[in-house]
Amino acid sequence: MPSSSATPARRNQQGRPRRRRPQAKAGNAKPAKRSLFDEVGVTAVDPAPFADLGLPKRLVRALHDNGMREAFPIQAATIPDALTGRDVLGRGQTGSGKTLAFGLPLLAMQTENARPMRPRALVLVPTRELATQVTDSLKPLAKSLGLYVREVVGGTSFNRQVDTLRRGVDVLVATPGRLNDHLRQGTCDLSEVERTALDEADQMADMGFLPQVREILDLVPSDGQRLLFSATLDGDVDKLVERYMTDPVVHSLAPPSASVDSMEHHQFLVSTTDKQSVLARIAARDGRTIMFVRTKHHADRLAKKLRAVGVEAGALHGGKAQNARTRILDEFKNASSSTLVATNVAARGIHIDDVSLVVHVEPPADPKDYLHRAGRTARAGSSGTVVTLVTDDQKQAFRAMANQAGVTAITTEIRPHDAELARLTGAREPSGTPLAVPQRQQPKPAKSRGEHRPQRAPRGTEPSRRGGDSPRRGTGSGSGNNRARRGGTNGGRTGAQQRARRSNSPR
Numbered sequence: 001m002p003s004s005s006a007t008p009a010r011r012n013q014q015g016r017p018r019r020r021r022p023q024a025k026a027g028n029a030k031p032a033k034r035s036l037f038d039e040v041g042v043t044a045v046d047p048a049p050f051a052d053l054g055l056p057k058r059l060v061r062a063l064h065d066n067g068m069r070e071a072f073p074i075q076a077a078t079i080p081d082a083l084t085g086r087d088v089l090g091r092g093q094t095g096s097g098k099t100l101a102f103g104l105p106l107l108a109m110q111t112e113n114a115r116p117m118r119p120r121a122l123v124l125v126p127t128r129e130l131a132t133q134v135t136d137s138l139k140p141l142a143k144s145l146g147l148y149v150r151e152v153v154g155g156t157s158f159n160r161q162v163d164t165l166r167r168g169v170d171v172l173v174a175t176p177g178r179l180n181d182h183l184r185q186g187t188c189d190l191s192e193v194e195r196t197a198l199d200e201a202d203q204m205a206d207m208g209f210l211p212q213v214r215e216i217l218d219l220v221p222s223d224g225q226r227l228l229f230s231a232t233l234d235g236d237v238d239k240l241v242e243r244y245m246t247d248p249v250v251h252s253l254a255p256p257s258a259s260v261d262s263m264e265h266h267q268f269l270v271s272t273t274d275k276q277s278v279l280a281r282i283a284a285r286d287g288r289t290i291m292f293v294r295t296k297h298h299a300d301r302l303a304k305k306l307r308a309v310g311v312e313a314g315a316l317h318g319g320k321a322q323n324a325r326t327r328i329l330d331e332f333k334n335a336s337s338s339t340l341v342a343t344n345v346a347a348r349g350i351h352i353d354d355v356s357l358v359v360h361v362e363p364p365a366d367p368k369d370y371l372h373r374a375g376r377t378a379r380a381g382s383s384g385t386v387v388t389l390v391t392d393d394q395k396q397a398f399r400a401m402a403n404q405a406g407v408t409a410i411t412t413e414i415r416p417h418d419a420e421l422a423r424l425t426g427a428r429e430p431s432g433t434p435l436a437v438p439q440r441q442q443p444k445p446a447k448s449r450g451e452h453r454p455q456r457a458p459r460g461t462e463p464s465r466r467g468g469d470s471p472r473r474g475t476g477s478g479s480g481n482n483r484a485r486r487g488g489t490n491g492g493r494t495g496a497q498q499r500a501r502r503s504n505s506p507r
Helices: 036-040 057-065 073-083 098-108 128-143 158-167 176-185 201-206 210-219 236-244 256-262 275-283 296-308 322-333 367-374 392-405 419-425 480-486 495-504
Strands: 088-091 121-124 149-152 171-174 195-198 225-229 249-252 263-269 288-292 313-316 339-342 355-360 384-390 410-413
Touching: 057 098, 057 128, 073 088, 073 098, 073 225, 073 249, 088 098, 098 121, 098 128, 098 171, 098 195, 098 225, 121 210, 128 149, 128 171, 128 322, 149 158, 149 176, 158 176, 171 176, 176 210, 201 210, 201 236, 201 367, 210 236, 225 236, 263 392, 275 288, 275 296, 275 355, 275 384, 275 419, 296 313, 296 339, 313 322, 322 339, 355 367, 367 384, 367 392, 384 392, 384 419
Parallel strands: 088 225, 088 249, 121 171, 121 195, 149 171, 195 225, 263 384, 263 410, 288 339, 288 355, 313 339, 355 384
Antiparallel strands: none
16 A cells, blocks of 8 residues: 555546656756758858849849849849759848849749749738839849739739739739638639749748748649748748758858847837827938837827827828828838838838838837847948837836847937937927828729629619618609609609600610
8 A cells, every 4th residue: 555645646627647747857958959040150142243143144134224233142142042943041131132032033044924823933921011012123124034023912902913813924922811812712823833932931920821821832833942031940930941942052141130230229218208209309300210119009199199290200000901001101212201100010021211210119029020120220231220219117128128139229318308319319399280181082992803783772762861871762763863853752743654754764
């Protein structure tokens, strides 16, 4: 019999003994798996002329015509390997030129035009804005080779995209959700895709798109080429590499934290009561400013407050229709508005020249979010300033996040009228004159696939005088409006006269 001093086994709610988790033995802890980026280290590649990378002469000439003669390091490192047909896995800091790193090989290796609804090359991106940017970058270059680059994204007409696909698209740039819609409807076929590029794969993982990405890649021929660019190989992205890439050539130009070196990072300690005034003065500065917030409601609210004090500001977030998002970005790019208030939808892949200041209205919780938001400034060798507004209750969280991001921020206590605020950011007093929201004609909503035109109202019905949509009661049919004008129920006509009048009227 067991000793009475023995400790009784713990039991679960069903009365069964609980299973103990196996304890790891000292010294036998499993080491963290090293990613392919960690294994290869940082690739040292100097810029090189596009003419030396093996690209077709017509494509090199088109690059020269667009003012591009020398490839950035990420392009010089990956393009020669991609042109051999090898799978390529690449990492480069934001603004390093990844779009052409995968886009030029996709164009250069096209041997014939695509058939209707069967693209020959595919680019998957996480956001509509990035899809538009990739398309705009590749279109003029593709034209020199007689190729067509088009995008398929949500928020725009499905039927127009169907018409585009039917005309034949050589390089299709798509977001996973909308492309899956076309695949389910049978309006796109990936069986002839020869090369696939995934841009910002880690962001697609963060946004929950990888199940859709896997569905898409399962429909692409397995012997095709894969080009994948990602800042990290965390979790699901690593699984994606293992499942869909074959012996990839790996180029790691810089870790995500490398981009912080060309920026000034500041932590502004502000009180809750001063925060809005500080933001308004920063937004009134000369130059382009992006202010990042966490939610779409905060973006709309802050942009409205800034306009109320005379600052041209627009809000950009995923809750807006695509045409509105495009318009707001265009206004910011052409300096019609000086301040963009955005959620993380603008944190990656969006290239806007001369953004000299990025403001975190609240400290981001994720260090990757901080780095990618900050990467909207100091692009392609330029310098920039990154400011985070921190209240007393956020100090500890910001310190922990900054340490993980590898950022050392200069801490300054700030009040709205401090000279230091003006010196560091160019802040100034806004005009105080409210700006009216421009009145724009609302476009007619696009008719999506499967929609039918609304049926005409039955004869004898008309909108109620009270402004409702319910039918007007009465015995007449086609002459309700005439009856209303003449003040009678049937305009003084008998039922037989009304029927005769209807039968003789033109249809």
